[in-house]
């Protein structure tokens with residue numbers, strides 16, 4: 001496959017939400033293949049370890065020709081270069097995302113000018129959805145089944161041994 005038709009969608013995916021899935025589906029309207037790259041940052045504490053985060057993604061996306069699940073450590077642009085890809089995909093939910101995303105896109109371009117960042121905008125109904133809030137709502141006893149795929153909902157239940 002021509003690497004120009006591929007893009008890397010990096011993130012923590014702790015855990016995957018319906019918002020991520022929406023961005024991947026939008027990405028596939030433009031790219032033939034999206035590499036979902038899960039960050040392993042040893043300095044960060046995750047709810048789900050790297051294997052769990054990758055496995056949930058692989059359970060949801062079962063067409064590796066179109067959606068490949070991989071992981072990376074270190075600089076994103078180094079990983080993207082290693083994969084021979086030149087486009088990074090990110091989602092832009094709200095103005096609050098803009099500042100940090102703009103900063104990251106410009107910094108990544110400064111380090112590696114040949115790599116472009118493309119932003120996709122989710123529907124408004126996902127504009128307030130984030131992995132962080134999903135975890136918080138779940139931990140405080142709330143319902144998240146409309147915000148994450150069923151496998152992630154199940155894994156959250158397993159993690160906290162919550163019934164039904």
Ligand code: PNS
Pocket residue numbers: 010011012013039074075076077103104105107108
């Ligand atoms: O899902 P997230 O946590 O918003 O994703 C953030 C991510 C993984 C895209 C960002 O933290 C990242 O690229 N980390 C890799 C380290 C790196 O390259 N840092 C410099 C960015 S300018």
